[in-house]
Amino acid sequence: MVIEETRRKRLDRGIKVRTETLYALSTWREMAYLIVPRTVLILGLLLLPLILDMYWQRVLCTAGIYAILALAFDFLAAYVGLVCLGGALFIGAGGYISGLLNAYLGWPPLLCIPIATLAGAVISTFVLLPCLRLRGIYFAIVSFMFPLFAVHIIVALNVFGGTEGISALAILPNIWVEQYLILGMIIVSLFAIRRLVNEDIGLILRGIKDNDQAVRASGISITAYKTKAVFIASLMGCFGGAYLSHLYGWLGISLFAMDFSILPIAACVMGGMGSLVGPVLGAFILTPMSEALRGFGQLRVVLYCLILIGFIVYKPEGLMNYLQRKYHQFEYWERV
Amino acid sequence: MLEVKNLMVFYENAIAINNVNMTCKKGVITGAFGANSAGKSTLMYTISGIMLDIKKKEEMRGGERITVLGSINYDGADIINMKPSERAKKGIILCPERRRIFPESSALENLKIGGYLATKTQAKKTLEYVFTIFPSLKELQGREGGFLSGGEQQMLAIGRALMAQPKLLLLDEPLLGLSPRIEAILARTVKEINREIGITILITEQYARPIFPIIDYGYVLENGGAVLEGTAKELMENPDVKSAYFGL
Numbered sequence: 052m053v054i055e056e057t058r059r060k061r062l063d064r065g066i067k068v069r070t071e072t073l074y075a076l077s078t079w080r081e082m083a084y085l086i087v088p089r090t091v092l093i094l095g096l097l098l099l100p101l102i103l104d105m106y107w108q109r110v111l112c113t114a115g116i117y118a119i120l121a122l123a124f125d126f127l128a129a130y131v132g133l134v135c136l137g138g139a140l141f142i143g144a145g146g147y148i149s150g151l152l153n154a155y156l157g158w159p160p161l162l163c164i165p166i167a168t169l170a171g172a173v174i175s176t177f178v179l180l181p182c183l184r185l186r187g188i189y190f191a192i193v194s195f196m197f198p199l200f201a202v203h204i205i206v207a208l209n210v211f212g213g214t215e216g217i218s219a220l221a222i223l224p225n226i227w228v229e230q231y232l233i234l235g236m237i238i239v240s241l242f243a244i245r246r247l248v249n250e251d252i253g254l255i256l257r258g259i260k261d262n263d264q265a266v267r268a269s270g271i272s273i274t275a276y277k278t279k280a281v282f283i284a285s286l287m288g289c290f291g292g293a294y295l296s297h298l299y300g301w302l303g304i305s306l307f308a309m310d311f312s313i314l315p316i317a318a319c320v321m322g323g324m325g326s327l328v329g330p331v332l333g334a335f336i337l338t339p340m341s342e343a344l345r346g347f348g349q350l351r352v353v354l355y356c357l358i359l360i361g362f363i364v365y366k367p368e369g370l371m372n373y374l375q376r377k378y379h380q381f382e383y384w385e386r387v
Numbered sequence: 388m389l390e391v392k393n394l395m396v397f398y399e400n401a402i403a404i405n406n407v408n409m410t411c412k413k414g415v416i417t418g419a420f421g422a423n424s425a426g427k428s429t430l431m432y433t434i435s436g437i438m439l440d441i442k443k444k445e446e447m448r449g450g451e452r453i454t455v456l457g458s459i460n461y462d463g464a465d466i467i468n469m470k471p472s473e474r475a476k477k478g479i480i481l482c483p484e485r486r487r488i489f490p491e492s493s494a495l496e497n498l499k500i501g502g503y504l505a506t507k508t509q510a511k512k513t514l515e516y517v518f519t520i521f522p523s524l525k526e527l528q529g530r531e532g533g534f535l536s537g538g539e540q541q542m543l544a545i546g547r548a549l550m551a552q553p554k555l556l557l558l559d560e561p562l563l564g565l566s567p568r569i570e571a572i573l574a575r576t577v578k579e580i581n582r583e584i585g586i587t588i589l590i591t592e593q594y595a596r597p598i599f600p601i602i603d604y605g606y607v608l609e610n611g612g613a614v615l616e617g618t619a620k621e622l623m624e625n626p627d628v629k630s631a632y633f634g635l
Contacts, residue, residue, distance in 0.1 A: 059454075368448060387395055387397075
């Protein structure tokens with residue numbers, strides 16, 4: 052008896068192999084295979100402000116902040132193995148430094164933002180430094196505590212405007228600068244991080260994630276590399292915070308809000324962990340979705356959660372990982 | 388008792404098991420030998436059903452696609468799509484490679500966890516039996532699993548598998564990383580278990596020398612296919628087996 056059975060075979064497209072590993076570009080089609088996805092992403096982001104109205108342009112700015120946070124989270128979680136729930140810490144540190152420089156010293160936003168990005172990242176890294184020995188859930192818990200910590204210090208000591216915050220900070224010149232500043236930053240950090248994780252340092256970071264003892268046994272200080280990674284991630288987060296305080300011209304304890312720690316995770320789950328561009332995409336879907344669902348009043352959160360649960364249960368690999376597979380590979384039935 | 392027919396297992400496009408046919412007769416010890424990458428562990432995972440679990444996890448992660456084709460007949464029913472827990476209830480118990488004992492539970496607790504499927508009297512009886520065949524476990528019963536030596540851990544793993552009241556016991560590389568003395572003890576004990584309580588045993592091993600004397604029937608796997616089969620005596624007389632496994 053001969054049993055005829057088939058199975059689905061999955062192979063990389065020839066064009067992927069030619070273009071990505073061999074770099075043997077000989078036709079326009081092969082060039083396009085490489086260029087089109089990147090161009091779609093860049094142009095898509097850059098053209099988005101032109102087609103939106105005023106209200107949605109503001110939403111786009113907020114979505115951008117979440118996107119950059121989600122990117123930082125994905126970088127730390129998928130490439131360094133640090134599940135960092137300190138998104139609010141980054142936003143708060145960046146936001147407060149930038150806002151305070153502006154309020155007390157009167158420096159313009161375009162000077163405050165870079166300074167706050169750097170200073171905030173240094174402070175955040177120092178704060179997180181003692182807990183870099185921790186892994187997994189412990190690091191997540193500790194990094195989740197710091198924003199709460201900061202809020203209570205500010206309230207208890209009644210410094211930096213206390214519970215009221217400080218309003219009437221200088222805002223960015225106009226809506227176009229606001230939008231393109233954050234969009235440009237997203238594109239730059241996205242491609243920079245993607246390059247970084249494929250360099251040697253990226254290899255070490257991934258090694259730390261997989262087996263830190265083996266990395267240590269190779270004579271590499273894992274704390275030094277983890278510190279570098281946290282610094283890079285907090286640079287992105289602190290930029291988001293500094294930008295946020297000048298977007299609304301206001302700083303207050305809600306810069307340390309839980310949302311900044313939690314929503315990036317949701318964006319990562321939706322977009323696909325480890326794909327870097329996925330979380331950005333996820334943030335650009337989730338934030339407007341949460342706005343669009345405002346019409347449902349209190350049901351909004353329920354719907355929002357249902358969509359997220361649906362993603363986790365039915366497509367846990369995430370949107371981007373799925374799309375990338377479809378783009379790079381083809382399938383056919385094969386008789387065995 | 389167990390009949391594997393035209394079994395094929397693919398990890399994405401790589402073929403791990405290629406058209407393997409295999410029979411385990413009731414009450415005998417069957418051996419499957421092969422080098423690394425011969426497909427021994429895959430075979431064990433597929434028979435015990437763990438492969439379905441791995442497959443599910445890979446699917447969720449968007450990773451490799453695992454395909455299992457063919458049929459596994461056990462006591463007259465095809466079990467190829469049966470859940471691992473159901474298979475365990477039917478008496479197919481895997482003693483996994485690298486032991487996989489619970490490191491933070493004591494030896495006694497490990498054994499008790501293994502006895503989840505057994506009735507109280509069965510568990511009590513088997514526990515005593517395990518302590519008679521592995522006397523050292525009795526002395527170490529209070530120690531955490533992770534602090535036992537390799538040989539003791541392996542004894543514990545076999546004991547834990549016995550606690551689940553197996554009808555077909557799958558031993559995946561039970562001699563991995565053990566000293567020759569412990570190897571000999573374990574091989575002898577496996578034979579004893581087979582003789583005394585009549586359990587059918589399927590055992591895989593890379594290093595055939597200590598196992599060959601105890602098996603009744605054997606298969607040689609190579610690159611996913613079963614290239615040779617025969618009784619222990621027939622295999623031992625085969626010149627290829629002699630040179631590959633005994634260095635003669």
